[in-house]
Amino acid sequence: MIRLLAKHVLLAGGRLLLLCVAIFLILRSADTYYERDLSPVEFIEAVFSGRLVRAPGLPPLPAAILHSLTTIVLALVLSYGFGGPLGIILGRYRMAWAQLIGHLLISLALATPAFLVAYAVLYVSLTDWGIFIGGASALGAEASPRAFAGQCLLLAIPLSLPGIALIARQVSQTVFQAFPEGSLKAFRSLGIPQRRLFDTVIASAIWSPLLRALPFLLSLFLSVLIVTETVFFIPGFGYSLFKAARESDLQSLAVLSLWSSTALLLAHGFVDLLEEWLKSRHPATSETR
Amino acid sequence: MNAVAFLFPLVLALAPGGPEPLRAGTGLIDPLREVGQAAANSILTNLAVAVITYSLALAHAFALLYFGAWTRRILQFTLGTLLCVSPMVLLLVIHAAKEDLGLLIVFSLAVAVYPLTARLLLNRIHDAAPDFHFLQARILGHGPWGVFLGYAWPRFLPLTLPFFFLGFIHSLLVESMFSSLGLIRFPQGETWGGLIHRGLDEFLDRPEAVFAPGLAIMGTAFATYACIPVFDKLISLPTEPT
Numbered sequence: 001m002i003r004l005l006a007k008h009v010l011l012a013g014g015r016l017l018l019l020c021v022a023i024f025l026i027l028r029s030a031d032t033y034y035e036r037d038l039s040p041v042e043f044i045e046a047v048f049s050g051r052l053v054r055a056p057g058l059p060p061l062p063a064a065i066l067h068s069l070t071t072i073v074l075a076l077v078l079s080y081g082f083g084g085p086l087g088i089i090l091g092r093y094r095m096a097w098a099q100l101i102g103h104l105l106i107s108l109a110l111a112t113p114a115f116l117v118a119y120a121v122l123y124v125s126l127t128d129w130g131i132f133i134g135g136a137s138a139l140g141a142e143a144s145p146r147a148f149a150g151q152c153l154l155l156a157i158p159l160s161l162p163g164i165a166l167i168a169r170q171v172s173q174t175v176f177q178a179f180p181e182g183s184l185k186a187f188r189s190l191g192i193p194q195r196r197l198f199d200t201v202i203a204s205a206i207w208s209p210l211l212r213a214l215p216f217l218l219s220l221f222l223s224v225l226i227v228t229e230t231v232f233f234i235p236g237f238g239y240s241l242f243k244a245a246r247e248s249d250l251q252s253l254a255v256l257s258l259w260s261s262t263a264l265l266l267a268h269g270f271v272d273l274l275e276e277w278l279k280s281r282h283p284a285t286s287e288t289r
Numbered sequence: 290m291n292a293v294a295f296l297f298p299l300v301l302a303l304a305p306g307g308p309e310p311l312r313a314g315t316g317l318i319d320p321l322r323e324v325g326q327a328a329a330n331s332i333l334t335n336l337a338v339a340v341i342t343y344s345l346a347l348a349h350a351f352a353l354l355y356f357g358a359w360t361r362r363i364l365q366f367t368l369g370t371l372l373c374v375s376p377m378v379l380l381l382v383i384h385a386a387k388e389d390l391g392l393l394i395v396f397s398l399a400v401a402v403y404p405l406t407a408r409l410l411l412n413r414i415h416d417a418a419p420d421f422h423f424l425q426a427r428i429l430g431h432g433p434w435g436v437f438l439g440y441a442w443p444r445f446l447p448l449t450l451p452f453f454f455l456g457f458i459h460s461l462l463v464e465s466m467f468s469s470l471g472l473i474r475f476p477q478g479e480t481w482g483g484l485i486h487r488g489l490d491e492f493l494d495r496p497e498a499v500f501a502p503g504l505a506i507m508g509t510a511f512a513t514y515a516c517i518p519v520f521d522k523l524i525s526l527p528t529e530p531t
Contacts, residue, residue, distance in 0.1 A: 015370045026386060111510035113462050115469060116503035119485075123496055215372070216405070223377035227466050231489075245381040245472060253385045257378045265373040 004276055012269040019261050020044055023254045048259075053252045058243055059235030068229070068237035070152040071159065072221050078160035079217060083167025084210065088202060090168060091175025102172070109165035114220075115227040117158035122231055125154070155228050159221050166217065170209035178205045211275055215267040222260055320501040323484055328505065331480040334395060335464055339457035341399035346407035346456070347449065350414045351441055355423045355433055368407055376401035376463045384472050391476050398464055406456040410449050451517045458510045465506045481506050 024043060038046060046052050050061055058064075090102040178201050187197060225238035233239075237256070244253040353364045383397045426436045467473060468482025475483070481502040488498030 011366075011369075014366065015373060018366075018370050019373070026382065029386070107514040108507075108511055111458065111514055112507050113465055113503060113510075115466055115485075116500070116507060119492075119499050119503065123492065126493060219372070219375045222375040223463070223466065226377050226381070227469060230470060241378060241381055242470060245385045248385050250382070250385045253382055257374070257382050260375060260378055261373045264375065265370075268369065268373060 001277065004273060004280075008269050008273045012265055015265055016262060019258060019265070020047070023047075023258050027251060027254050047255050050255070052255045053240075053244075054249070056247070058240050058252065061237075061240070064236045064240050067148070067152065067234065068225055070148070071155045071225065071236065072218065074152050074156035075159035075163060075221050076214075076217065078156055079163025079167050080210065082160070083164040084171055084206070086164065087168040087171025088175060088206070090172035091179070091202075094181070102168075106165045106169050109161050110169070112161060114158045114162055114224040115231065117161050118155075118224075118228040118231050121154060121157055151234065155225075155232060155234065158228055159224050162220060162224075163217050166220075167210065167213055170213055171206050174206050174209045175202060178202070207278065208275060211271050214271050215264060218267050219264055222264070320484075320488070320495070320498045323479075323498075324481065324501050324505045327479045327481050327484055327502065330475060330478045331461070331465070331482075331506075332509065334398075334475060334477070334480060335457055335460045337395050338398045338402060338460040338464070339453055341396065342403045342406050342456040342460065343449075343453040345399065345403045346410045346452065347445060349407045350411050350445070350449075351433075351437055353411065354414070354441075355427070355436060368404055368411075371404040372408060374404075376405075377466060380463070380467050381472075394473055394475065398460055398467075402456060402460045402463055405459060406452055409455065410452045413448050413452070414445060447521075451521055454513050454517050454520065458513050461506060461510055461513075465502075 020040075020043075024040065053061060086102075090099065090106075179197075222238070225236065226241050227238070228234075229236045229238040230242045237260070241253065241256050241260075244256060349364060349368065353361050379401045380397060383401075387393075423436065426440065431439075464480065465482035465485065468475070468480050469485040471483075471486040479487075484502040485499050488495065488502070492499055
């Protein structure tokens with residue numbers, strides 16, 4: 001375990017260093033880099049303390065990060081909460097019509113741009129409810145936790161649609177691989193109760209695709225969040241990125257992008273580590289898959 | 290509504306014969322006709338991105354299999370690092386570094402889309418083309434071009450063609466998302482994402498100006514998804530063993 005941990009820490013450290021060097025080199029070539037006299041160590045310290053983020057009119061970073069993080073967590077909950085069961089149902093019930101409808105829905109959800117759903121939600125909220133859910137209202141000091149949660153949930157809906165489809169597809173494929181058509185017939189002829197088989201094998205087989213999808217979902221959510229927060233005018237992390245890019249402030253943008261990359265890097269590292277550890281604990285399960 | 294107007298300032302232009310201001314390029318033009326006009330730009334741009342992405346991913350996969358252990362480690366490390374950068378974030382950084390990219394925007398999009406395609410493609414290829422085949426070829430003194438054209442290409446093509454289409458879909462979604470922010474302008478003309486950005490000026494009065502290009506993007510992506518199994522079946526002919 002310690003060896004595995006050391007390997008992944010080294011790998012993540014190397015990647016982070018590569019990203020820092022790339023950002024450092026990009027910044028050195030930019031006109032909006034105001035801190036040219038920083039040494040590499042001071043640069044890293046300044047990046048991660050947030051001191052380099054200076055674009056005018058940026059929302060307060062702790063509140064922005066809290067808002068975006070809550071939205072992403074809610075989107076993850078929705079994706080796994082709906083996508084997992086949907087995938088298991090698609091993998092278990094193999095009637096031709098159910099498969100056709102299921103796969104059509106999944107393809108449609110994957111083909112739908114998440115920002116289009118965001119525009120639809122915005123349109124409905126503007127015309128039918130007569131409200132504009134945005135601005136600093138939910139982030140202000142006087143805002144109630146309910147308003148904050150409601151705003152995050154509204155943003156999480158467009159994010160979670162491709163997430164649900166992705167998870168459902170991964171899980172249904174895993175279940176199909178674990179139980180090919182022939183094997184089901186064989187179990188049936190042997191009189192083995194299918195339900196027990198499904199419950200036991202599915203529980204041990206689906207953790208891997210569910211885990212592996214996590215960093216990709218985070219990357220997807222971060223991309224979509226930039227558009228949705230801009231559309232809804234919510235001063236979160238995605239809006240900060242957009243604002244820095246619109247002001248052509250490479251210094252703030254580079255730091256914010258390094259933060260987001262570090263988060264993704266940690267997610268990738270965590271998933272790789274957990275997957276290898278689980279595989280080392282249950283080698284038979286991974287072989288069966 | 291004020292916030293929407295604040296984010297996407299109206300582009301005003303005076304009508305030729307009167308004092309009434311009109312929004313440039315909208316108002317009288319049918320959104321469907323605009324969508325039709327932008328279709329060629331959108332599809333061709335993203336096809337170009339998909340071709341570059343697919344070629345990069347294929348070259349990456351081949352180099353990983355053909356060359357030695359150190360090249361493999363370096364390539365895997367680089368790909369792993371690139372996967373930690375979200376495509377939209379990368380595009381924003383490129384935009385901030387150099388505002389008027391011109392046709393280089395196609396390459397920027399390809400660089401943003403490439404890591405995911407390469408990762409998926411590598412997973413598929415690795416099972417079909419074992420490492421020892423490449424090792425044998427190197428021991429026998431075959432150069433990379435010979436091995437690529439004689440051995441790898443005929444095997445990789447049927448396996449990896451779906452990833453070309455997936456790359457196209459991914460590129461279409463990322464490009465439209467990026468252009469809907471209004472940060473770029475394609476030199477060859479407006480794309481569907483650009484139309485969405487323009488339509489936001491009058492989102493409440495003419496929602497079709499936003500939803501028509503959006504539905505066109507969705508329809509194209511969905512049709513491409515639907516075509517993947519067909520192409521897969523057409524091209525998956527048994528190849529001669531080398």
